[in-house]
Amino acid sequence: MDAATRTGTANAAQNGRAIFECRDVRVFYGEKQALFDVGMDIMEHRVTAFIGPSGCGKSTFLRCLNRMNDIIDGCRVEGSIRLHGMDVYSREVDPVHLRARVGMVFQKPNPFPKSIYDNVAYGPRIHGLARDRTDLEEIVHTSLEKAGLLKEVKDRLDSPGTGLSGGQQQRLCIARAIAVSPDIILMDEPCSALDPIATAHIEELIDGLSENYTIVIVTHNMQQAARVSQRTAFFHIGELVEYSDTEEIFTSPSDERTQGYITGRFG
Amino acid sequence: MTSTIMTQPTAAETRLGWESAEVRRRIRRRHAANRRLRLYGIAAICTAIGLLATLVVSLVLLGSPAFVQTKLDMPVLLNAQHVDPAQPARGNYRAIVRSSFLSLFPEGAAMSPRDQRALFRILSNGAPLAVRDHVVANPGDLGKTVTLSVPLSDPFDQLNKGKIRRDLPENRRTVTDRQLAWFDHLDAQGLISMPFNWAMFFNSDSRFPELAGMAGALVGSFYALMVCFLISFPVGIAAAIYLEEFAPRNRWTDVIEVNVNNLAAVPSIVFGLLGLAVFLNFFNMPRSAPLVGGMVLSLMTLPTIIIVTRAALKAVPPSIREAALGVGASKHQVTLHHVLPLAMPGILTGTIIGMAQALGETAPLLLIGMNAFIVEPPGGILEPATALPTQIFIWADSPERGFAARTAGGILVLLGFLVMMNMVAVWLRKRFERRW
Ligand SMILES: Nc1ncnc2c1ncn2[C@@H]1O[C@H](COP(=O)(O)OP(=O)(O)OP(=O)(O)O)[C@@H](O)[C@H]1O
Ligand SMILES: [Mg+2]
Numbered sequence: 041m042d043a044a045t046r047t048g049t050a051n052a053a054q055n056g057r058a059i060f061e062c063r064d065v066r067v068f069y070g071e072k073q074a075l076f077d078v079g080m081d082i083m084e085h086r087v088t089a090f091i092g093p094s095g096c097g098k099s100t101f102l103r104c105l106n107r108m109n110d111i112i113d114g115c116r117v118e119g120s121i122r123l124h125g126m127d128v129y130s131r132e133v134d135p136v137h138l139r140a141r142v143g144m145v146f147q148k149p150n151p152f153p154k155s156i157y158d159n160v161a162y163g164p165r166i167h168g169l170a171r172d173r174t175d176l177e178e179i180v181h182t183s184l185e186k187a188g189l190l191k192e193v194k195d196r197l198d199s200p201g202t203g204l205s206g207g208q209q210q211r212l213c214i215a216r217a218i219a220v221s222p223d224i225i226l227m228d229e230p231c232s233a234l235d236p237i238a239t240a241h242i243e244e245l246i247d248g249l250s251e252n253y254t255i256v257i258v259t260h261n262m263q264q265a266a267r268v269s270q271r272t273a274f275f276h277i278g279e280l281v282e283y284s285d286t287e288e289i290f291t292s293p294s295d296e297r298t299q300g301y302i303t304g305r306f307g
Numbered sequence: 308m309t310s311t312i313m314t315q316p317t318a319a320e321t322r323l324g325w326e327s328a329e330v331r332r333r334i335r336r337r338h339a340a341n342r343r344l345r346l347y348g349i350a351a352i353c354t355a356i357g358l359l360a361t362l363v364v365s366l367v368l369l370g371s372p373a374f375v376q377t378k379l380d381m382p383v384l385l386n387a388q389h390v391d392p393a394q395p396a397r398g399n400y401r402a403i404v405r406s407s408f409l410s411l412f413p414e415g416a417a418m419s420p421r422d423q424r425a426l427f428r429i430l431s432n433g434a435p436l437a438v439r440d441h442v443v444a445n446p447g448d449l450g451k452t453v454t455l456s457v458p459l460s461d462p463f464d465q466l467n468k469g470k471i472r473r474d475l476p477e478n479r480r481t482v483t484d485r486q487l488a489w490f491d492h493l494d495a496q497g498l499i500s501m502p503f504n505w506a507m508f509f510n511s512d513s514r515f516p517e518l519a520g521m522a523g524a525l526v527g528s529f530y531a532l533m534v535c536f537l538i539s540f541p542v543g544i545a546a547a548i549y550l551e552e553f554a555p556r557n558r559w560t561d562v563i564e565v566n567v568n569n570l571a572a573v574p575s576i577v578f579g580l581l582g583l584a585v586f587l588n589f590f591n592m593p594r595s596a597p598l599v600g601g602m603v604l605s606l607m608t609l610p611t612i613i614i615v616t617r618a619a620l621k622a623v624p625p626s627i628r629e630a631a632l633g634v635g636a637s638k639h640q641v642t643l644h645h646v647l648p649l650a651m652p653g654i655l656t657g658t659i660i661g662m663a664q665a666l667g668e669t670a671p672l673l674l675i676g677m678n679a680f681i682v683e684p685p686g687g688i689l690e691p692a693t694a695l696p697t698q699i700f701i702w703a704d705s706p707e708r709g710f711a712a713r714t715a716g717g718i719l720v721l722l723g724f725l726v727m728m729n730m731v732a733v734w735l736r737k738r739f740e741r742r743w
Contacts, residue, residue, distance in 0.1 A: 111632065113556055140635030150626035152645060162644075163634035213630070220634055 059084040059224065059254050060105060064119035067100050067109065074100045077119070078280045080273060082224075087250045089265035089286065090258045092275035093301065098258045101275070102226050105256065106142035107135040123224075140167055143217030147229040149209035151201035151216070156193050159201040159212055160184060163220035179219055187215035188245050207238025214245065218253075225249065227257040231264065243268050262302055266290050274298045366715050366722070373709075373716030376504035376517060377467040378456045379430070379493060383407045383438055387450045395442045395449075400435035404457070412492065426489055431458040433518040456500070461516045461709040463490055467499060470708065481708075507716060511682050512698065516709025519702070521717055526684040527597050527677065527692030528666060534601020534688055535608055535665050540658055542605075543612030544647075550613070551620040552642050571610035578606045579671030587675060595676040595691035603671045608661040615657025619650035652739030659732040663725050669696040695721045 058081035067075040075097045082088050082105075090098040100109070107128060109115045121128050128138055140163070151159050160180045163169075170176035180197070184190040189211040193204070201212050210230055217225055227246075231239040246255055246268045259265050265272055266286060273283040274295070282289060282298045293299045324330060384407050390398030405427060409415035418426065434457035441455055442448065458464075462481040465471050467490075477484050493499055510520030550567075554560045582603035586592045592599050623646045631641040672678065678697040685692035693701065699717040702710045 106633075108629070108632065111628070136635050136637045138635075139632060144629075144633040146626065146629060146633070148626060150624075150630040152627065152630060153649065162631075162636075166634075166636055166640055166644075216630075216634060 056086070057084045058082065059124065061122040061125075062104075062119070063121075065101065065104060065121060066118040067097070067104060068114075068116040068118075069112070070114040074278055075104075076278045078275075079119075080280060080283050082254065082256060083271060084254050085250060085252070086271055087246060087255045087257060087269040088271040088273065089269035090256065090273050090275060091260070091262065091265050091301070092281075094260075095277075096275040097278045098275050099228050101280075102228055102256060102258055105224070105226055106139045106144055108139070108144065110135055140220045141222050141224070143220065143222035143225045145210070145213050145217055145225060145227040145230045148233055149206055149213050151204070151209050151212050153200065153202050155198045156184075156201045156204070156212060157197040160215050160219045163216060167220055169220065183215040183219040184212075186218050186249065187211045188241065188248075189215055205238070207234050207241060210234060210238070210242060211245065214242075214249075218249075222253070224254040224256065227255065229258050229260060232260065239264070262290075274301065276301070363722075366719055370712060370715030370717075370719045372468050372470070373507060373712040374504050375468075375501045376506060377459045377464040377499060377501050379434075379459055380454055380456050380498050380500055381407060381411070381434075382452050382454050384410075384452045385438075385442060385449050390442060390449060392446060392449060395446050396439065398439065398442065400439045400442075404430065404435050404438055411496075411498070412489065422485070425483065425486060429459060429463050429486060429489060429493075431460045431517045432515055433458050433513075456502070458506070458517045459499075461707055464517050465708050466490060467501060507713075507720075511684055512680060512693065512701065513682060514680075516705070516707045516713055519710070519713055521695065521698055521720060523681055523684040524693045524695045524698035524717075527600070528694040530597035530685060530688045530692065531600035531604060531672075531677075531694055532662055532666060534598055535604040536658075536662060538602065538605035539608040539612050539661070543609050543658075544616050544654065546609075547613045547616035547620060548642060548647070551617045552638065552646070567610050567613050571614060574670075575607055575668050576670035576674065578603050579674030581606065582671060583674045593689055593691070595679045595681070595693075596689050597677075597685060597692050597694075598688040599675050600672050600677050600692075600694060601688070603675060604665040604668060607668060607671070608658075608665050611661040611664065612654075612658055615661070616650070616654045619653030619657070620646055622653065623649045652735055656732045656736050659728050659735070663728040663732075666724060666728070667696055667721060669700055672697045673700065695724070 060080075060082035062081070063079045065075055065078040066073060078097075078101055090102065092098055103109045104117055104121060105123075105128070109117060117129060123138070123142070126133060152162065154162070157180055160183050161170075161176055164176055164179050170179055181190060184193065189208060192208060193199075193212075201209065204212060210233070214225070214230075231242050234242065243264060246257065249255060250270075257265075257268065269286045271284070272286040272289040274281045274289065274293075274297075276297050282293060282295045284294075289298060290302060293302065381404075383403060386403055386406070389400070389402050405423075408427065408430060409418070409423070412418075412426070415426075437457045438455055441453065459467070462471065463486075466473075466482055466487075471480055471482055473480075473487065482490075490499075506518060506520045508520060508525070509522050510518055511523035513519040546567075550560065550564065554563075582599060586599045586602060587594060627645050627649065628641050631645050636644065672694050677692065677694050678701055679691055679693065680701070681691050681693055695717065699714055699721065702714040702717060
């Protein structure tokens with residue numbers, strides 16, 4: 041076990057139960073290795089932030105967690121990633137089912153070109169989560185509510201989701217992810233396409249959601265990581281350099297590369 | 308600091324010298340090059356438009372006479388002795404027409420049989436049929452005299468349309484002086500008219516140009532296109548979806564891809580040969596049938612549809628797929644619920660254009676015998692038929708004068724359909740502009 045993995049597990053005790061246990065994760069794009077022996081435990085009902093310079097493998101690692109890498113030609117994942125103790129890359133795990141339990145919000149808001157209602161209802165529909173129409177309506181409403189969007193769109197659920205503003209679209213995408221009641225929500229730079237006000241809105245939302253969901257967020261914004269997360273992982277050129285409580289990372293980082301990055305000397 | 312720079316020119320300024328003659332010359336040259344390029348473009352477009360205009364104008368000039376037909380409004384005595392009222396379809400209508408026609412001429416009864424034969428050449432062979440159709444529809448008219456509009460034969464149709472010059476010596480035209488006089492006699496009585504030629508659309512092929520129409524070809528083309536669509540649309544889309552969404556990238560799929568692209572470039576006559584060898588000779592399918600025609604055409608449209616469908620699928624942004632996968636949709640759900648509907652306008656546009664190509668395709672249909680002489684519209688996809696382009700081909704091959712106009716008229720009809728199909732494609736594209 042390497043140093044990073046040890047840090048991860050050592051902190052586990054104070055941080056509650058690990059929902060994801062990752063060990064020696066290596067990812068290759070064709071011949072090129074993008075991640076080197078990453079090991080970390082992701083804690084239940086916490087917000088975990090991934091930071092690091094561009095191209096260091098944050099998105100790559102995030103996409104391993106719900107096997108979104110499967111759709112990339114030539115992408116290969118080694119090592120073990122356990123969700124509730126079950127290896128997500130084992131034969132028994134159906135990636136389709138996995139992605140319903142590990143939701144994802146993308147960098148660019150990507151609502152379906154359908155109505156707001158259908159955007160949120162799509163997941164529950166295909167998984168048969170609603171018993172009937174009223175049940176489905178209920179799911180849609182509570183999801184929009186949790187995503188803090190219901191007030192704004194209550195009267196126009198039939199209008200297209202693509203007609204909303206960028207920030208609203210991103211919250212719609214969050215509502216869509218919530219609607220299938222996942223355990224975990226992965227967010228890959230969810231605010232990078234948004235203005236500061238919309239960003240603040242989403243950050244608030246993440247805070248609220250962390251009561252019921254485990255959230256992993258990739259961000260380039262150090263303040264954002266500090267504001268919303270309890271745990272922070274710093275990646276550098278495919279390696280997990282440091283992973284511990286957010287406060288610790290930002291006040292007394294143990295690795296000088298981390299220190300260099302958060303003080304803005306490189307990255 | 309700025310003043311020093313202004314008073315002491317830097318090396319760059321002396322080198323460039325924006326006001327120097329050299330730079331001005333260069334700018335002038337660049338402008339001239341721009342103008343030349345624009346002129347070349349305009350000239351090229353003018354040439355293309357000119358050629359197109361020549362084509363259309365000449366077709367319209369040649370083909371428009373086919374859309375009117377010289378007719379005689381003839382009082383016909385429906386003499387009951389020639390027709391058995393129980394079987395009106397089998398009467399001697401030739402006799403009825405002839406006696407009525409003779410009575411239009413004062414000297415009629417006194418004419419020699421030879422003259423009478425020359426006289427009857429004015430009327431089309433279709434005249435008795437027109438009378439029969441009237442009687443079958445109105446059996447009560449038997450014994451009465453009714454005025455019916457019957458077609459004139461091709462030479463007199465041409466004469467009336469001014470295509471036969473009266474000042475030529477008699478032995479150099481198809482109409483004799485006496486026939487001319489008879490025709491003028493009819494014309495003087497106001498019995499000659501030239502209404503719109505519905506026969507062009509409601510008759511099938513005929514040996515006589517004045518009776519020949521495109522009904523059979525229209526129906527044949529419709530059946531063939533329907534078969535072609537039913538085969539190539541689902542197969543093409545399924546193949547494209549597999550290749551684009553499911554197939555792994557490896558040597559095999561590369562080979563398939565290259566071959567699909569090559570297939571689209573294969574000359575159509577090759578598909579005709581294939582149809583002849585495989586469908587007709589090996590599987591013993593019926594000759595001249597729209598079924599076989601449609602199958603052969605589908606071989607041609609299939610690669611087109613596969614290619615446009617793949618392009619349309621590729622154009623759907625990956626973010627939509629990721630979004631659907633992200634909420635746990637499986638691959639087929641992603642494809643059927645999101646990607647395919649978004650790609651549909653593009654697919655339909657491409658399909659219509661492929662169908663339009665198939666509609667105009669001639670060579671493969673010739674090889675499977677869809678250029679037969681067939682006087683009735685096909686009753687189904689297994690009956691012998693012609694198609695629009697092969698009908699045009701048959702007419703172009705016929706010596707009678709009237710067929711020249713029919714050929715051009717047929718081309719106009721075909722072009723009309725092609726323009727219509729392309730307009731639908733454009734409309735579809737406009738209507739479903741991408742909205743993501
Ligand atoms: N589809 C791919 N094919 C090949 N290489 C890839 C692919 N996606 C990512 N990579 C490579 O993997 C490495 C990590 O990429 P990744 O997208 O995970 O970085 P990141 O940390 O998310 O960067 P950013 O902050 O810019 O989003 C990079 O060097 C990148 O070039
Ligand atoms: Mg990234």
